[in-house]
Structure formats: C-alpha cells, structure tokens
Amino acid sequence: MLIYKGYIVGNLYEDTIKVCSIDSKCQKDKDIYYTDFSKTINDMIIESPKYDQDIAEALSNYYERHNKSFERINIYPFNKSYFNEYCNWALEYHEV
Numbered sequence: 812m813l814i815y816k817g818y819i820v821g822n823l824y825e826d827t828i829k830v831c832s833i834d835s836k837c838q839k840d841k842d843i844y845y846t847d848f849s850k851t852i853n854d855m856i857i858e859s860p861k862y863d864q865d866i867a868e869a870l871s872n873y874y875e876r877h878n879k880s881f882e883r884i885n886i887y888p889f890n891k892s893y894f895n896e897y898c899n900w901a902l903e904y905h906e907v
Contacts (some may be wrong), residue, residue: 848873855869867901
C-alpha cells in the first residue's frame with residue numbers, strides 16, 4: 812500500500828479513481844484501501860482546482876456509462892454548487 816501526503820494511491824475497480832483521502836468511508840480489501848466514485852469525486856472537488864480537468868473527464872465518462880445521468884453520485888451538501896458546475900463542464904467535455 813502506498814500512502815502519499817495522507818492519500819492512498821490505487822485503482823482496483825472500474826468506479827474508483829487513483830486518489831482517496833483516508834477516513835471511515837474508505838473500504839478495505841486485504842491490506843488495500845479504496846473508495847467509491849462518489850467519495851473520490853467529493854475529495855477531488857475539495858482539492859480543486861488542481862483536479863478540474865480530471866473531475867470533468869471522470870464525470871463525463873460516468874455520465875456516458877450510466878444512461879446519461881449523474882443521479883447515483885452522492886455529493887456532500889457543501890460540494891453541491893461546485894459539483895453542478897463540474898457537471899456542466901462534463902457535458903461539454905466530449906463536444907470540444
């Protein structure tokens with residue numbers, strides 16, 4: 812397991828991204844921690860703007876793979892306005 816500045820780096824499953832903060836919402840399989848897509852997007856929004864392009868691309872891919880919907884992504888209340896902005900960028904992502 813690689814821990815870098817309080818983050819675990821790993822990509823085990825399709826709906827995970829490479830970075831997640833270590834907390835009670837991380838899941839553990841053997842000695843490897845990972846997170847679901849919603850948790851990762853929330854963490855990345857908190858760390859934005861350094862992840863702007865990554866968030867837009869991840870949301871765009873999610874949208875295409877989940878029947879053109881963001882409905883199943885659970886966003887923290889304090890991230891909602893930022894999330895809505897990223898969703899708009901994500902919808903434009905493949906149009907460029």
